Amino acid sequence: MHADVVIIGSGVGGSAVAWQLAQTDARVLVIERGENLPRELENWDAEAVFGQLRYRTHETWLDRANQRYRPGQYYFVGGHTKFFGTAMFRFREADFGEVQHEEGISPAWPISYADLEPYYDLAESLFGIRGDVSGDPTEPPHCSPYPHPPVPDEPAIARLRRDFERQGLHPFHMPTSIDLGSGGGCIRCGTCDAFPCRIDAKGDAEKCLLRPALRRGSVTLMTGARVTRLVTDATGKRIVSAQVESREGRKTVTGDTFILSAGAVNSAALLLASANSRMPRGLANSSGAVGRYYMNHNCTAILAIDPRRVNDTRFPKTLSVNDFYYASEHDEWPLGNIQMLGKIREAMLRGAMPYMPKRALRYLSEHSVDLYAMSEDLPDHDSRIELTEQGEIRLVWKRTNLKPHARLVSKTKEILRRSGFPLVVSRRFGEDTPSHQCGTVRFGVDPALSPLDPLCKAYDHDNLYVVDAGFFPSSAALNPALTIAAQALRVGESLCRSLGPPAIANRIVEPT
Numbered sequence: 135m136h137a138d139v140v141i142i143g144s145g146v147g148g149s150a151v152a153w154q155l156a157q158t159d160a161r162v163l164v165i166e167r168g169e170n171l172p173r174e175l176e177n178w179d180a181e182a183v184f185g186q187l188r189y190r191t192h193e194t195w196l197d198r199a200n201q202r203y204r205p206g207q208y209y210f211v212g213g214h215t216k217f218f219g220t221a222m223f224r225f226r227e228a229d230f231g232e233v234q235h236e237e238g239i240s241p242a243w244p245i246s247y248a249d250l251e252p253y254y255d256l257a258e259s260l261f262g263i264r265g266d267v268s269g270d271p272t273e274p275p276h277c278s279p280y281p282h283p284p285v286p287d288e289p290a291i292a293r294l295r296r297d298f299e300r301q302g303l304h305p306f307h308m309p310t311s312i313d314l315g316s317g318g319g320c321i322r323c324g325t326c327d328a329f330p331c332r333i334d335a336k337g338d339a340e341k342c343l344l345r346p347a348l349r350r351g352s353v354t355l356m357t358g359a360r361v362t363r364l365v366t367d368a369t370g371k372r373i374v375s376a377q378v379e380s381r382e383g384r385k386t387v388t389g390d391t392f393i394l395s396a397g398a399v400n401s402a403a404l405l406l407a408s409a410n411s412r413m414p415r416g417l418a419n420s421s422g423a424v425g426r427y428y429m430n431h432n433c434t435a436i437l438a439i440d441p442r443r444v445n446d447t448r449f450p451k452t453l454s455v456n457d458f459y460y461a462s463e464h465d466e467w468p469l470g471n472i473q474m475l476g477k478i479r480e481a482m483l484r485g486a487m488p489y490m491p492k493r494a495l496r497y498l499s500e501h502s503v504d505l506y507a508m509s510e511d512l513p514d515h516d517s518r519i520e521l522t523e524q525g526e527i528r529l530v531w532k533r534t535n536l537k538p539h540a541r542l543v544s545k546t547k548e549i550l551r552r553s554g555f556p557l558v559v560s561r562r563f564g565e566d567t568p569s570h571q572c573g574t575v576r577f578g579v580d581p582a583l584s585p586l587d588p589l590c591k592a593y594d595h596d597n598l599y600v601v602d603a604g605f606f607p608s609s610a611a612l613n614p615a616l617t618i619a620a621q622a623l624r625v626g627e628s629l630c631r632s633l634g635p636p637a638i639a640n641r642i643v644e645p646t
């Protein structure tokens with residue numbers, strides 16, 4: 135099998151490149167280890183999704199103590215966006231420069247916010263983002279407003295917004311890719327964040343990028359096909375083929391250009407697993423940085439409980455607060471972002487509080503307003519993905535910046551108590567939830583320090599790009615999907631140029 139461009143992984147990174155390349159005549163093959171996510175009643179069933187972990191991978195990873203666990207990884211067409219909470223933030227301008235944090239430095243990116251702005255704009259239009267550019271003092275400049283007005287608050291969230299404003303905070307409308315609003319398909323099913331959407335109302339990578347690309351005809355998707363190794367030519371400079379394990383057995387796919395987008399953990403693992411005599415430390419790895427600098431935000435779920443009120447909100451993710459994002463009068467260090475979490479259900483609490491009777495958990499979930507505090511995790515050389523001799527993934531996450539995160543959580547709790555909630559509890563997300571994984575194949579201007587150049591091309595290879603969240607040199611403190619999409623659209627556009635006409639000129643933005 136041969137393709138002009140082989141894309142490995144159909145998440146937001148891979149699908150964004152496919153969307154761009156669909157405007158050329160290039161034959162593009164997207165290889166995806168997962169299948170199409172089935173549409174079924176269980177999509178919206180908290181017991182199936184959280185109690186039985188129906189969609190979570192069965193593969194296991196090892197932690198630093200070699201304990202086996204089943205990570206929160208989801209292998210389906212569209213990648214993690216099939217389960218994501220639809221929060222589509224731009225990183226802030228300062229996130230692209232060097233930022234001093236309490237526990238170290240968040241390094242500068244090799245590109246500026248201005249370099250990415252047009253692609254943020256394109257990504258927002260492809261994902262049909264609903265939001266309001268005017269509400270958040272930290273919002274960076276936009277060349278155009280969001281394509282749609284924000285999703286209105288439901289009553290419990292509107293009340294919270296008033297309480298926050300009364301305390302001098304600046305809550306704003308969270309940008310979201312949910313198709314909820316005039317003419318939209320969303321029916322406020324009451325599940326969303328961490329659930330698949332049964333009626334395709336979530337703006338995910340499959341819906342907004344991959345399907346439009348597949349409709350153009352020159353892009354093909356191979357599912358149930360896991361790439362196990364990339365093979366180079368004798369010089370080691372060019373990738374010539376990908377070895378694939380699929381239902382039909384082993385295959386070899388040859389290609390002219392390879393776009394790796396298997397997710398930050400799996401892309402690094404694949405590069406390491408592809409070591410050969412020319413590249414004994416793994417592909418793209420003369421810097422030694424592949425698999426290192428793993429980051430995953432410091433995230434905590436905060437439940438504010440008021441026994442006097444049932445919270446019947448169906449889509450709570452309409453409010454966010456960035457008053458603590460930068461160092462300010464609130465704290466001498468950047469603390470991070472606060473946003474709404476999807477509505478918590480009894481089955482979700484069970485894992486965290488197995489000792490509590492179901493009835494008590496149901497009561498808590500019915501009376502809670504649920505928030506999510508997120509702080510930046512800083513890149514650390516020893517925070518890393520390794521492969522065991524058997525080729526299994528060992529993830530040693532060296533968490534950083536936990537002190538400011540603890541302060542963000544305690545400030546959020548304080549604000550919630552002042553908003554009238556008598557009981558506020560919290561729980562930090564652990565290593566088994568690598569939802570915002572990034573940083574393992576970082577881009578940068580110095581090949582001695584970074585595997586990728588500023589266009590995500592591997593310095594060591596002429597025809598290999600990595601476009602999933604692995605390229606992030608820092609994690610910022612906002613959800614990553616829009617930034618992955620924007621950079622992948624930028625890389626894709628540059629590839630279109632190099633592939634020649636009829637690229638670019640025919641751009642049609644498909645309605646979402």
Ligand SMILES: Cc1cc2nc3c(=O)[nH]c(=O)nc-3n(C[C@H](O)[C@H](O)[C@H](O)COP(=O)(O)OP(=O)(O)OC[C@H]3O[C@@H](n4cnc5c(N)ncnc54)[C@H](O)[C@@H]3O)c2cc1C
Pocket residue numbers: 142143144145146147148165166167168206208209210211212213214215217218219220221222223327328329359360361362395396397398400401404569570571601602603604613614615616618
């Ligand atoms: C529950 C949850 C909620 C989230 N909520 C938000 C949110 O609200 N906003 C936000 O911005 N972000 C959110 N995120 C994070 C966001 O979804 C991810 O950052 C983003 O989707 C990652 O995109 P990616 O392209 O880097 O990788 P992925 O989405 O992981 O895509 C990688 C793809 O490659 C495939 N693959 C892996 N290995 C191989 C292989 N060897 N061969 C072939 N295919 C392979 C995978 O099956 C997958 O489809 C959330 C994540 C989760 C899990």
